[in-house]
Amino acid sequence: MSVKVLNDKVILEHAGSSVEIYYYGATVTSWNYRGKELIFLSKKSFLDGTKAIRGGIPIVFPQFAKASDPSAETAALPQHGIARISNFELLEDLTDSESVSIKLGLSDSQISESLRKFWPKKFKLIYTVTLKDGALKTDLTVKNEDSTPFDFQALLHVYYSVPDISKLSVEGLINVSYIDKVNKFAKSIENDQFVKITQPTDRIYLDVPTETIKIHLSEDFKEGFTLQRNNLKDTVVWNPWIETAKSLTDFDDDEYKQMVCVEPGHVSDYVNLKPGESWECGQIIEYKP
């Protein structure tokens, strides 16, 4: 069990597994389970802090996508906000017999002037990443350190590594309403118990009541993940598929076959946080080999 602190990232090791977290965006870029990589990271991703990391688990805050309402407080921010393109600092590491974890922090004083002017709020983020045997837990706390309330959205943009997209299915979304971003933002209801990805997919599932979402990697449902969400009511499912993959400069043309994003978030409206108050959310991902 150990925590290795390097110049650009921290590596957690526990029971033959490891997790890598870059300071840039506090982005988890790898979860290696006893020799097997479980998290997708594009081979064309930038890792030098010049662009958001393409893959891993970027943190979306305080705005998901671009704000649709031009009067939103976060409307001037770039796509997916500030967190994924800012350098977090290591606050502490904590280990016990069952897990190893670190806390990373980001305050408004640590973000660039050019970003701060788009959202001039005083805030603090604390992000805790915990590795257990077969489980990865990530928790985010948002603190309002300003003198007035502010609005925000938050999402944990997990890119799962998928051996073969044609065998993948996501379970736990049946009967849930969703906004279909690839169909002019039309609202639909999910009819499938096992959602397959066979085309460009970009859906915001709203107010998902399911306690555990399952991501099946194999058709016999043996290998896969279970996802438990804390205080994240919505879930985005994204795969760019062929044409969008080709248009992304930091994503290889064929990589859409090896990934799926299942992203718990609070994105269908805003959280309004009062001065001095904190808001917490998180996820626990368990891997079943």
Ligand SMILES: O=P(O)(O)OC[C@H]1O[C@H](O)[C@H](O)[C@@H](O)[C@@H]1O
């Ligand atoms: O290309 P990015 O800014 O990293 O966004 C990647 C994707 O994130 C989310 O899944 C959104 O729902 C998609 O619309 C978006 O394309």
